[in-house]
Amino acid sequence: MHLEQQLIQRLNDLSPIHLEVVNESSGHGGYFPGKESHFKVIVVSDAFEGLRLVQRHQKIYAAAGDLLSPGAIHALAIHTFLPSEWTGQATTSPDCAHAPKSD
Incomplete structure (x- = not known):
């Protein structure tokens, strides 16, 4: 099973809406x-x-568990919301300094 599928499966344990x-x-x-x-x-x-x-992020780390290990997930950008906080807002990740360069 792909890492992405495993991560989805584990995060579903948090009963997300x-x-x-x-x-x-x-x-x-x-x-x-x-x-x-x-x-x-x-x-x-x-x-x-x-x-x-920080406690919300700790819940995500706990759910991801061993997927956050060498040879697996190297970086995880986390955005957590309560239903009352969620308005469908855009969430962006910073550019990587080692990103492939466009010509």
Whole structure:
């Protein structure tokens, strides 16, 4: 099973009302087709009720578990929201300093 599918499966344990998992590996150095190393997740869930941002991120890290290990997911951009906070806002990730250069 691909890393992206495994990550989706694990994050579904947080009972999200909205979940996006985006493979952003192509924007990073050393990319090749099929590479799965850099992801962005957007998770909207009641599971974050009463939690500070760092605690929400800790829940994501705990759910991802061993997927965040050498040879697996190298970087994970995390965007967490309560349903009352989520308005469909855009979430962007910073450009990678080692991204492939356009000619």
